[in-house]
Amino acid sequence: MSRFEGKSIVVTGGGSGLGRECALSWAEEGGSIVVTDLIEQRALDVAAQISDKGGKAIGLKADVTKESEVAAAVDKAVGSYGKLDIMFANAGKAPAGMGSIALEDFTEEQWDDVNDVVYKGVFFAGKHACRVMKESRTGGNIVVTISAGGHNQYPGFGPYCAGKAGCIGLVKAMATDWGKYGIRVNALSPTHGMSPNFGMPQDAAVVGQSYEEYALAQEGATWDPYTRFPGPLKVNRPPSLRDNAAVATFLASDDSTYMSGITIPSCDGGNFARTSIPIPENWSLDDQIIL
């Protein structure tokens, strides 16, 4: 398929995980990509991988917490490809402590450290994409990576989850205010099948697999969804980055042209459909003892 033929695209956090997966596949489908990341070498590596396969890409350092760097990434797309069609505001990072710090013990600095990326960084990406898309009068498309944590809490991830929840509102705000320019804004909220680099140090090698695929490979194990997958949906392969990328691709492509302001949980494995009350799967009313 060539759903991104002739499209100029900026990806934030494109050096690893979901951003990298999308940059690679959108380039294969004809997109011209500005791959950006906080870690310049990661962005350069992904751009080189695309160019080596005959695709069009430029690698650039852009820290989404710095408005000038986000603006420069947008300028790079316009300068190199003549326009900007798609902004993928995807960069994110885990909160300090990776779940080990009590919410009441987070410092202001730790709060800002994560929310400047996952919340304010999305605003900067949207703002600068909007400005050039509005000017072009041909509309545009902004896709945001949120998280299951924006809908429900991961214990110990309070500041991150709050910022992600804020992004659900921000997506609606951008969609509402910029719809008149033909700009649509949607988001995906990945649950499973995401990148283990998220929990690793910045200098770790890019894994390019999901947590679940990575764990299997490390253990030399085979996939058994009944023992290894904590959701109601049992599938005979592990969830992967591609499962989330498929939803991002739907939102970034013309297949979703008439959607705006929507956040789709991706790769949820049925977890969004159930409560956490531990009712056994073979529960029957007849077995219940009424006190």
Ligand SMILES: NC(=O)c1ccc[n+]([C@@H]2O[C@H](COP(=O)([O-])OP(=O)(O)OC[C@H]3O[C@@H](n4cnc5c(N)ncnc54)[C@H](O)[C@@H]3O)[C@@H](O)[C@H]2O)c1
């Ligand atoms: N991995 C998960 O468990 C998980 C689950 C749900 C949602 N998410 C979200 O998915 C998105 C993509 O994360 P991923 O899973 O691919 O993780 P990842 O760590 O593999 O990739 C994220 C990339 O963002 C970059 N980055 C971090 N801070 C940045 C900044 N200030 N400016 C620019 N780039 C920056 C990192 O260097 C990294 O290359 C993020 O928004 C994340 O919050 C991740």
